[in-house]
Amino acid sequence: MPEAGLKEWLAALSIWQLQATERPLRVPALPAHSDLLIVGAGLGGLSAALHGLDAGCSVTLLEARHVGAGASGRNSGFVVPAPSRHTPDSLARHLGEAAGPFARGLQQASERLLALPGASPLRGWMQPWDSPYDPRALDTLARDWCRLGVEVEVADRQRLHRELGTECYAGGLCFEQGGQVDPYALVQAMAARVETAGGVVREGCAVLDIRAEGAGYRVRTAQGDVHASRVLVAGNAYGTDASAGTRRSISPLALVLATFRMPAQAPGDARMPFSDNRKDMWFFRTLPGQRLLTGCFALPALRGRRQCEALLGQRIRHLYGVEPDALEHLWAGWVGLTLNGLPRVDVRGERLIHWSGCNGRGLALSSLMGRLLVERLLDGPALGLPPSAREPWQGTALLGWLGRLAIALDRRRRRRGLAPAVTPTFVR
Ligand SMILES: Cc1cc2nc3c(=O)[nH]c(=O)nc-3n(C[C@H](O)[C@H](O)[C@H](O)COP(=O)(O)OP(=O)(O)OC[C@H]3O[C@@H](n4cnc5c(N)ncnc54)[C@H](O)[C@@H]3O)c2cc1C
Secondary structure: OHHHHHHHHHOOOOOOOHHOOOOOOOOOOOEEEEEEEEEEEOHHHHHHHHHHHOOOOOOEEEEEOOOOOOOOOOOOOOOOOOOOOOHHHHHHHHHHHHHHHHHHHHHHHHHHOOOOOEEEEEEEEEEEEOOOOHHHHHHHHHHHHHHHHHOOOEEEEEHHHHHHOOOOOOOEEEEEEEEEEEEHHHHHHHHHHHHOOEEEEOOOOOOOEEEEEOOOOEEEEEEEEEEEEEEOOHHHHHOHHHHHHHHOOOEEEEEEEEEEEOOOOOOOOOOEEOOOOOOOOEEEEEEEEEEEEEEEEEOOOOOHHHHHHHHHHHHHHHHHOOOOOEEEEEEEEEEEEOOOOEEEEEOOOEEEEEEOOOOOOHHHHHHHHHHOOHHHHHHHOOOOOOOOOOOOOHHHHHHHHHHHHHHHHHHHHHHHOOOOOOOOOOOO
């Protein structure tokens, strides 16, 4: 059970949702039949819907709450053209010859997302290296990514200082094709495109049950049934009712995000977003109005706003040498871990696919998966991802526990080298 603080942050609106204009729920009539039915209007479901429409299918997208209610409207908005927790070598070990097409697919998905409304014109995403820093190893890594088709450059201390506004890192990797978005604006723009192209987007419509019927499936909701020839379940870590399996197949881990108001001497906006390479990742992006977005994984020790403020405030002081003016807003969301760091695809019959497992880096990935899985449902080329067992993997609880332990140890080890966390005295 989440702690009280975490429960509140999981229920809070994200900064992106707060700044969006309120709009009424989309409640068009449900069609009796659809060639392709998608469960979940996050980035994965919306991207699948757009590909289905491009392929000439009639498309219905059913969303339990509203477009972007899950991780897609609550994330940090870093568009990263490389998978989480993988090096080119480990990717090749898992995917064999599919590693190159998969990596290039992620880069193309990033480029497509960054061409949509909601994307910042400022390009690039940086992965600075926390010690031990080995320039030769970084050169090799950059070369290996380039060999897979991902555009990466090694950045030295001066470049990191210029792009990120901190002198704390000696080197890192710059992914030129990455960038940053307002993720909620992005998914709203995608939903509008689905509607314009003739797709049905129905919000407030949880899918309760999916049963094989004739050559397709009967999809049951409290608002009525839809018969569908093909179904894609994209509930991810937010899966409930008929999509509960997408949540059970991964180990959900909560990630807390925060925005801080920063003093005038802190780096202004127009800095590159970044996440470093620690297990207990430090990640930051500047926002207009002299604000900074950052966050951390929610471990049991992180009980409330004050602990969160102290932990993140300490990181900000360490990186930028300034005290934040105030913690502005806190919220949290679920990310889904898998054992091998790759998404889980469950094929349940020829025309019903469930998938989940973005491992905290799912913007480009969800967009790519939406396209690949629709291609597969439409009898396109086989996907080069390892198939998963039909039943959820039994070790997800253990994986979650191990993940939290690794992050907690890393957090403790790294904090030793930092100035002590002070009880926050920020002006509110
Ligand atoms: C705090 C946080 C920060 C993150 N930061 C980044 C980042 O900077 N960069 C990055 O690449 N990734 C990031 N991620 C991960 C990224 O947000 C996700 O991987 C991605 O948004 C997942 O998209 P999705 O469409 O697969 O799932 P979701 O966006 O979670 O959508 C699933 C949807 O399915 C709906 N649903 C579930 N069950 C049903 C049902 N039975 N019937 C109808 N609807 C249903 C849910 O309501 C939900 O809207 C972050 C995640 C979090 C939580």
